[in-house]
Amino acid sequence: MSDATxxxxxVLDIVAIVAVIGALAFSLSSPRVESQGxxxxxxxxxxxxxxxxxxxxxxxxxASIAYLVKGKLRWDHIAGSSAELGVVFTTxxxxxxxxxxxxxxxxxxxxxxxxxxxxxxxxxxxxxLALRRAIPDxxxxxxxxxxxxxxxxxxxxxxxFSVTWWRTLHQTNTFRPRDIQMDGPILAAxxxxxxxFTIVYAALLRSRVRLAELExxxxxxxxxxxxxxxxxxxxxxxxxxxGAKP
Amino acid sequence: MRYVVVGYIxxxxxxxxxxxxxxxRLRSAEEKVGDQG
Numbered sequence: 165m166s167d168a169t170x171x172x173x174x175v176l177d178i179v180a181i182v183a184v185i186g187a188l189a190f191s192l193s194s195p196r197v198e199s200q201g202x203x204x205x206x207x208x209x210x211x212x213x214x215x216x217x218x219x220x221x222x223x224x225x226x227a228s229i230a231y232l233v234k235g236k237l238r239w240d241h242i243a244g245s246s247a248e249l250g251v252v253f254t255t256x257x258x259x260x261x262x263x264x265x266x267x268x269x270x271x272x273x274x275x276x277x278x279x280x281x282x283x284x285x286x287x288x289x290x291x292x293l294a295l296r297r298a299i300p301d302x303x304x305x306x307x308x309x310x311x312x313x314x315x316x317x318x319x320x321x322x323x324x325f326s327v328t329w330w331r332t333l334h335q336t337n338t339f340r341p342r343d344i345q346m347d348g349p350i351l352a353a354x355x356x357x358x359x360x361f362t363i364v365y366a367a368l369l370r371s372r373v374r375l376a377e378l379e380x381x382x383x384x385x386x387x388x389x390x391x392x393x394x395x396x397x398x399x400x401x402x403x404x405x406x407g408a409k410p
Numbered sequence: 411m412r413y414v415v416v417g418y419i420x421x422x423x424x425x426x427x428x429x430x431x432x433x434x435r436l437r438s439a440e441e442k443v444g445d446q447g
Contacts, residue, residue: 266413
């Protein structure tokens, strides 16, 4: 393998590692929350990861629109990569939320509006990733998945506002700019975690987009070597000559 | 505290597993493109 194709860790990768270690130390050393005890420390993972799930799916939405407008596969790579990261962060948010739920509600799962809608959102985006894997042609895959990438964002509205629209067991949104009820050190730890995980998202998105570009290059190179498949070699009969050959 | 320890291991573990899998896929794709080039 040549040095041109091998990627070395970037400054962003190193900053992401340092940031996440810092956020971990910050969240484990923050003061206890009297009402929830140590279980509140799970919120330093749960809140940033669900925020990143929102961000990742919003990026998929915007990149899908950009692909349909501009027609460049780079936008499709960003959309697909961000959706994959969104699925990972939603999974982590659900795991973290379940552990926090067991410690505070004494149940891992309940069919609460927020939890149920978040699970549905996860399955829709797993379906989006499955759709991408099912279509080998890059252009067709990009066009069809862009439509789902745009429609998929509609779910974010009921997911986010479910805690205010319906009476739910899940607490209301943690970030309420006009009504902050957290102590300073806890709020600082939470914001540090959000910032650190956002840097991690940016670093992972960069790597995942590079993977998508390499996969496209491999696909083009393989298609050039293999030549036309058997189906392409079959020529449709000419209409109007009665099928007669000279 | 038991839930916090389990929760941190599961959540950070999931993220680390994804990063390792992404790096492995990236390396494999780099090798594939390098071989073709």
